[in-house]
Amino acid sequence: MTEYLLLQKKFVSAFHSLRISRIVPNTPNAVTIYFDVPEDLKSEFDFKPGQYITIRYLLDDEDIRRAYSICSSRSDGTLAIGVKEVKDGKFSVLANRKLKEGDSLDVMPPEGRFIFESLGSPQNVVAIAAGSGITPIMSIAREVLEAHDDNRFVLLYGNRGKEETMFYEELADLQKKYSGRFSLQYSFSRNSEEGALFGRIDSAKANYLLKNKFKDVSFDSFYLCGPEAMIQEVKSTLLAQGIKQDKILFELFTSPVADEVEVAPQVTDDSKTTVQVVLDDEEYTLVMKRKQLLLDAVLDEDIDAPYSCQGGVCSTCIAKVTEGKVVMDKNQILTDSEIEEGYILTCQSHPTTPTLKIDYDDV
Ligand code: FES
16 A cells, blocks of 8 residues: 555546647557647646556547556656557557557546655665556656756566566666666566566565665665555565555556456445535535445446546545445555545445545545
8 A cells, every 4th residue: 555645635637638749669569658738738737756647538439547657757848658558458559559649638637646756855766666567667767866966766677578678778778877876677577688687576576676786775765566466575575674664655557457357346235325426616416326336326427526547546536535434345545544534435435324425625
């Protein structure tokens, strides 16, 4: 769970149509997509390194939304995402095979709490990423290295092989530009390469990095980004090394297809709940079955509530319970204290009381 405790004020954001200015091949099955942000939207699309944007796309009348981390840096003034094609992925296939320069996409302004903020004094930062989990790390790495001349950035990056490695050239350029301050350790699981570790990222590799290769460096923060199993294993390893939980931030990277793995619903009965919803200062009332998911019931009423992954992975659908109770099928984002304060992921929540009131504006 991300232990970044400051819950950002989240405005219910509208989508804006942004023109694609460039699409650049990244690997044989991944592209980097650059957007033109018009002058009047510049401040709305200002981002913190590590944040993501949600893209909405209509495919055969189906409203498809996908969250993609921003890979560009603030200093070069671009807004870009890296999209890796996943098997049977709806948007990722389209992005890799059909989208072209000049097309437009509906994009929600940046969100997310997996962020780096410079303290103004030297910081040593470690990132451990696998596969497309590198995308937010690219933005964070550049910011760390640009923010202070004494900042140091260490990256352990796992892939099947060199060919599938996203941002391979850009990382080589960063190594040249910031030699001495940027250290990159690859780990390839399919073939051994000189200088790279062999195998997937696990506890042994995290220990090697921190207790051997960089044992003399004291790190201020740890960014983990990739599949859930990797994050859980590395996080446990870091905690076992005595690293404090609040120094460890993580972002789950799950493909939409993999994310369709069924989670046992917490509520299966047919009883109903009357729900009051506050959104953009408007109030709505609906009646729903408790076995239904709250976000689904809200969307069925044509209420324009925010959402993206619908899988409990991003944080776009957060609302605050101000009356009544819910139970969540899955939560990998909210901390225990945030849950105590009443915050919920509406895409994972079922009401458990006869009445419920949720507020999207109070988050
Ligand atoms: S929509 Fe992503 S966590 Fe609910």
